[in-house]
Amino acid sequence: MSGWEQLSQYIMSGLTTGSIYALAALGFCLIYNATHIVNFAQGDFISLGGLMMYTLLGAAGLPALVALPLAVAVVAGLGVVLEAAAVGRARSREITVLIFITVAASLLFRGVFKEVWGKQALAVPPLSPDVPLKLLGATFTPQNLWILGITLAAIVVLIYFFNHTLTGRAMRAVAINPKAAALMGIDTRRMVRLSFALAGALGALAGAIITPITTASYNVGVLMGLKGFAAAVLGGYGNFLGAIVGGLSLGLLESLGAGALSSTYKDVIAFVVLLLVLFVRPRGLLGGGEETRV
Amino acid sequence: MLSVERVDFSYGPVRALREVSLSVGAGEIVALLGANGAGKTTLLSVISGLNQPRRGAVRLEGKTLNGQKPSALVRAGLVQVPEGRQVFGPLSVEENLQLGAYCRRGRQQRQEVARDFERVYDLFPPLAKRRRQAAGTLSGGEQQMVAMGRALMAAPRVLLLDEPSLGLAPLVTREILDIVRRLPGQGCSVLLVEQNAMGALSVAQRGYVLTNGSIRFSGTATEILNDRLLREAFLGPEHQADPRDGQP
Ligand SMILES: Nc1ncnc2c1ncn2[C@@H]1O[C@H](COP(=O)(O)OP(=O)(O)O)[C@@H](O)[C@H]1O
Ligand SMILES: [Mg+2]
Numbered sequence: 001m002s003g004w005e006q007l008s009q010y011i012m013s014g015l016t017t018g019s020i021y022a023l024a025a026l027g028f029c030l031i032y033n034a035t036h037i038v039n040f041a042q043g044d045f046i047s048l049g050g051l052m053m054y055t056l057l058g059a060a061g062l063p064a065l066v067a068l069p070l071a072v073a074v075v076a077g078l079g080v081v082l083e084a085a086a087v088g089r090a091r092s093r094e095i096t097v098l099i100f101i102t103v104a105a106s107l108l109f110r111g112v113f114k115e116v117w118g119k120q121a122l123a124v125p126p127l128s129p130d131v132p133l134k135l136l137g138a139t140f141t142p143q144n145l146w147i148l149g150i151t152l153a154a155i156v157v158l159i160y161f162f163n164h165t166l167t168g169r170a171m172r173a174v175a176i177n178p179k180a181a182a183l184m185g186i187d188t189r190r191m192v193r194l195s196f197a198l199a200g201a202l203g204a205l206a207g208a209i210i211t212p213i214t215t216a217s218y219n220v221g222v223l224m225g226l227k228g229f230a231a232a233v234l235g236g237y238g239n240f241l242g243a244i245v246g247g248l249s250l251g252l253l254e255s256l257g258a259g260a261l262s263s264t265y266k267d268v269i270a271f272v273v274l275l276l277v278l279f280v281r282p283r284g285l286l287g288g289g290e291e292t293r294v
Numbered sequence: 295m296l297s298v299e300r301v302d303f304s305y306g307p308v309r310a311l312r313e314v315s316l317s318v319g320a321g322e323i324v325a326l327l328g329a330n331g332a333g334k335t336t337l338l339s340v341i342s343g344l345n346q347p348r349r350g351a352v353r354l355e356g357k358t359l360n361g362q363k364p365s366a367l368v369r370a371g372l373v374q375v376p377e378g379r380q381v382f383g384p385l386s387v388e389e390n391l392q393l394g395a396y397c398r399r400g401r402q403q404r405q406e407v408a409r410d411f412e413r414v415y416d417l418f419p420p421l422a423k424r425r426r427q428a429a430g431t432l433s434g435g436e437q438q439m440v441a442m443g444r445a446l447m448a449a450p451r452v453l454l455l456d457e458p459s460l461g462l463a464p465l466v467t468r469e470i471l472d473i474v475r476r477l478p479g480q481g482c483s484v485l486l487v488e489q490n491a492m493g494a495l496s497v498a499q500r501g502y503v504l505t506n507g508s509i510r511f512s513g514t515a516t517e518i519l520n521d522r523l524l525r526e527a528f529l530g531p532e533h534q535a536d537p538r539d540g541q542p
Contacts, residue, residue, distance in 0.1 A: 166392065166393075166396065166399065169385065169389055169392065169393060170393060170396060172382070172384070172385065173382045173385065173393050176382045176383065176384060176385070177380050177382060179344070179376065179380065180376055180380040180381075180382065181382075181393070182344065182364045182365075183342060183344070183364060183368075183373070183374050183376060183445075184368065184393050184394055184396050184397075184444065184448065185364060185365035185367075185368030185369065185396055185397040185448065186365070186393070186396050187363070187365055
């Protein structure tokens with residue numbers, strides 16, 4: 001295999017995992033912009049997305065076209081439940097208390113997933129039959145293309161939603177200035193709930209498309225969620241474009257770093273680079289979210 | 295139109311409003327004057343449902359409003375322009391205005407909303423030239439126009455204006471107040487909160503003076519302007535040496 005072929009192989013796999021990190025990072029940003037909390041259950045949304053696909057595609061035998069939207073809807077629902085039953089109900093509005101609630105919810109979700117699906121790795125069928133493809137020397141499967149395509153589609157939908165729909169603009173208004181938004185008659189609580197639903201949907205999407213490659217398990221999303229968090233910080237916490245750039249960069253860094261050195265250091269390389277970037281640019285590559293730029 | 299009846303409000307143990315009563319009639323501009331910390335903003339927050347009064351009532355055309363969500367009040371026609379403008383800085387002027395009409399999403403309201411866009415751009419010509427510009431990049435006076443235009447997009451019957459002249463140059467303040475003067479003609483009464491008593495009384499028919507959370511005086515604009523004691527005590531010493539002042 002030539003150097004070029006190897007390089008394109010690393011780039012392909014970097015973009016694939018980077019897409020997952022970007023989706024997770026977007027989930028973190030959505031909830032942060034609405035509530036200023038870090039949602040530690042984001043990784044569990046990813047896990048549940050994969051587990052749902054395992055059950056719906058494998059056990060229930062549904063076609064992918066039905067299973068995927070169903071999995072996304074279920075996890076979006078879990079996001080709403082997290083807000084309605086826990087985060088939004090807390091007596092305290094203290095940020096640290098709310099963050100701790102998401103930590104507790106994450107542990108609870110993981111416990112329930114383990115009860116229902118067990119501890120073993122579960123094989124999730126790919127969205128279309130596995131046939132090896134080749135492009136610029138890189139070998140990959142249709143699932144890689146699904147991952148890139150679905151991530152791109154999710155990003156396009158989000159951009160459209162936030163820039164061209166009244167509800168999307170209202171969500172941004174709540175992120176920028178909740179009091180002024182409330183004075184316009186915007187139901188801020190409903191917008192917060194909607195951001196939990198969207199974060200759940202993005203997590204589900206990430207889990208559903210990556211688990212045919214990684215296999216699903218009760219805690220498969222935990223490390224991906226952490227990487228997504230790192231990606232969000234790298235891009236500038238709360239910044240949507242930053243989440244995408246941060247996710248893809250982190251994926252590429254890991255994959256190229258693993259190629260250049262050793263895959264043993266894959267996770268370490270990414271986090272060292274993250275720390276270095278933050279040392280030079282504490283607010284991330286693209287700076288913080290919308291409300292901090294006012 | 296709008297009536298506030300014996301409203302009490304406290305921030306924890308701190309009493310901020312004490313038996314405050316006032317009214318705004320149809321087609322009226324009413325000034326609410328008072329020094330910094332008197333409780334003006336607190337009163338507006340109680341009227342617009344951000345805070346619930348401990349006692350007393352807020353009514354719009356006889357209907358009790360307290361206890362309802364801010365969105366219900368906006369639909370009922372009571373809209374507040376917050377202190378310090380608070381425009382959505384990263385969003386464009388047009389998007390800010392559109393969010394003002396958030397509660398008017400019905401199909402049959404689409405035409406009215408479109409008409410109100412034109413009405414707001416007529417009222418505030420500088421905004422028409424900056425539709426696509428991010429509101430946060432505008433000057434203070436223009437941002438005040440965005441904040442007022444955004445509120446007018448909700449088609450209010452009573453507009454609550456919290457210190458629109460704050461931090462604006464005298465000429466810009468004049469421009470803003472001249473626009474306020476035109477609102478009753480468009481079916482919108484105004485409760486104008488100001489520390490700038492002279493400016494506010496130049497457009498208002500009546501006024502109230504709030505000190506330490508209670509109404510100390512109310513009367514017509516001329517009565518307030520002519521009350522020498524009131525001026526010295528509540529409107530600030532700078533008004534004592536007004537050359538138009540008759541000798542006592
Ligand atoms: N959120 C708050 N918590 C506690 N006290 C407050 C709060 N907001 C205002 N106050 C107090 O209430 C009083 C009235 O404030 P405010 O209504 O803002 O006055 P004004 O608008 O007339 O300047 C002041 O003494 C202020 O310190
Ligand atoms: Mg005030």
